[in-house]
Amino acid sequence: MNVLSDNFAMFREGFLGTVELTALSAALALVLGTLIAAFRVSPVPALRIFGTAWVTLLRNTPLVLLFLAVTLGLPALGLKGWDSFWLAVMALGCYTSAFICEAIRSGINTVPVGQAEAARSIGMTFNQTLGQIVLPQAARTAIPPIGSLMIALAKNTAIASGFNVTELGSVQKTLNAASGYDIYVIFLWIAVCYIIITFTISGLFRLLENRLAVAR
Amino acid sequence: MSEVSVTKDATPVADALVVLNNVNKHFGALHVLQDIDLTIARGEVVVVIGPSGSGKSTLCRTINRLETTDSGTISIDGKPLPQEGRELARLRADVGMVFQSFNLFAHKTVLENVTLGQVKVRKTDRKTAETKARSLLDRVGVGAQADKYPAQLSGGQQQRVAIARALAMDPKVMLFDEPTSALDPEMINEVLEVMRQLAADGMTMVVVTHEMGFARSAANRVVFMADGKIVEEARPDQFFANPRSDRAKDFLSKILHH
Numbered sequence: 001m002n003v004l005s006d007n008f009a010m011f012r013e014g015f016l017g018t019v020e021l022t023a024l025s026a027a028l029a030l031v032l033g034t035l036i037a038a039f040r041v042s043p044v045p046a047l048r049i050f051g052t053a054w055v056t057l058l059r060n061t062p063l064v065l066l067f068l069a070v071t072l073g074l075p076a077l078g079l080k081g082w083d084s085f086w087l088a089v090m091a092l093g094c095y096t097s098a099f100i101c102e103a104i105r106s107g108i109n110t111v112p113v114g115q116a117e118a119a120r121s122i123g124m125t126f127n128q129t130l131g132q133i134v135l136p137q138a139a140r141t142a143i144p145p146i147g148s149l150m151i152a153l154a155k156n157t158a159i160a161s162g163f164n165v166t167e168l169g170s171v172q173k174t175l176n177a178a179s180g181y182d183i184y185v186i187f188l189w190i191a192v193c194y195i196i197i198t199f200t201i202s203g204l205f206r207l208l209e210n211r212l213a214v215a216r
Numbered sequence: 217m218s219e220v221s222v223t224k225d226a227t228p229v230a231d232a233l234v235v236l237n238n239v240n241k242h243f244g245a246l247h248v249l250q251d252i253d254l255t256i257a258r259g260e261v262v263v264v265i266g267p268s269g270s271g272k273s274t275l276c277r278t279i280n281r282l283e284t285t286d287s288g289t290i291s292i293d294g295k296p297l298p299q300e301g302r303e304l305a306r307l308r309a310d311v312g313m314v315f316q317s318f319n320l321f322a323h324k325t326v327l328e329n330v331t332l333g334q335v336k337v338r339k340t341d342r343k344t345a346e347t348k349a350r351s352l353l354d355r356v357g358v359g360a361q362a363d364k365y366p367a368q369l370s371g372g373q374q375q376r377v378a379i380a381r382a383l384a385m386d387p388k389v390m391l392f393d394e395p396t397s398a399l400d401p402e403m404i405n406e407v408l409e410v411m412r413q414l415a416a417d418g419m420t421m422v423v424v425t426h427e428m429g430f431a432r433s434a435a436n437r438v439v440f441m442a443d444g445k446i447v448e449e450a451r452p453d454q455f456f457a458n459p460r461s462d463r464a465k466d467f468l469s470k471i472l473h474h
């Protein structure tokens with residue numbers, strides 16, 4: 001009676017669910033976070049206000065509430081037919097984007113202002129200055145905190161189990177309910193799965209960090 | 217009323233490239249530029265000198281709108297400076313700027329520093345841009361450093377790369393804000409030599425500097441600023457031999473005989 005080998009298919013499905021949820025939410029969070037960071041340093045006041053509002057709102061809302069808002073609120077607003085997986089991606093991606101934005105912004109603040117001035121003085125536009133000069137240099141400082149945010153995101157995906165998404169958290173709940181297995185062993189295997197994911201993320205970010213350090 | 221106010225040496229210039237007309241700027245309560253009128257002719261080399269804090273850098277930076285102004289107009293080659301956006305970016309590409317602290321792109325090689333603007337702003341193809349970059353780097357004497365990163369170069373070499381980066385855009389005018397002030401003494405001359413050569417080649421230049429030797433040998437005109445105003449303008453030989461204002465006399469006595 002081994003909980004892992006008896007339920008390997010379920011574990012695999014849960015593991016892949018968590019990986020997918022993490023990867024897609026991470027992609028959304030990175031894109032949105034970078035965009036919002038660009039808004040927050042933009043010369044256009046309306047964009048700056050939007051960026052500040054986005055960060056303030058999402059950073060200060062508990063993730064569970066955000067899940068509730070997305071899964072209950074969006075259908076109430078007429079956005080029906082979204083599957084719970086994509087709603088979870090949206091909640092996790094938007095939530096994490098607020099933190100990514102701030103990590104990127106703190107990176108931007110470490111880039112000497114003369115770098116952007118030099119770029120503007122040769123006629124580069126705001127977007128070119130940000131994309132070619134400021135963000136690549138900001139990345140060096142922003143990458144380590146972004147790595148931590150990605151790990152937090154991987155663990156936050158467990159909240160999705162409460163909203164009908166198949167991932168590791170839901171596997172754990174199902175198995176706990178099915179009697180006969182030692183609850184501690186279930187927890188152990190679930191923990192091992194999370195550790196595989198989070199260690200992979202740290203490894204990736206360490207690699208990225210080293211690469212950026214070499215390329216000055 | 218214009219007849220009365222033209223009392224300076226600024227005889228109406230036939231081929232005006234940069235024209236500042238009654239420019240004012242404040243930093244909070246500080247009136248840092250006060251009614252600045254300045255016309256720079258094509259091919260002219262103007263050296264701006266004056267005590268620290270008199271507004272020289274600010275003046276230089278308003279010419280490509282790195283600083284905004286409160287009133288007055290600035291035009292370059294007949295076109296008024298646009299407020300912002302793409303138009304402004306296009307005009308800036310025609311105005312080269314060399315900073316006191318070099319400001320080379322730290323994450324790009326020397327060669328990339330000189331090609332980036334050509335490729336991204338002028339839309340030149342990479343190959344042509346690199347050929348031009350290499351010849352400019354040779355011209356300022358740092359061709360051998362092309363594949364290094366800025367941090368691996370001496371200050372003098374970095375500043376010469378910065379000059380090459382500005383030249384790569386084929387600017388109509390070059391602004392220099394104390395280009396040698398951050399350099400060790402032994403490197404000052406290599407940068408001034410490049411600038412002298414540029415002046416001799418006919419580049420229009422505005423140079424903020426404390427190098428009086430450069431002002432004497434390369435400038436067509438010296439503009440003396442104090443407290444946000446242009447106090448005096450004259451040919452260098454006249455200015456250094458016979459400063460008219462007390463502020464200029466006082467300033468020269470401080471920097472010339474120590």
Ligand SMILES: Nc1ncnc2c1ncn2[C@@H]1O[C@H](COP(=O)(O)OP(=O)(O)O)[C@@H](O)[C@H]1O
Pocket residue numbers: 243246248266267268269270271272273274275
């Ligand atoms: N960004 C700024 N904000 C506030 N005050 C400034 C700023 N830049 C310059 N100043 C002030 O404006 C005055 C003129 O500065 P600057 O143009 O740099 O003078 P200079 O180059 O002649 O030494 C100084 O008193 C300086 O402190």
Ligand SMILES: [Mg+2]
Pocket residue numbers: 272273274394
């Ligand atoms: Mg200055």
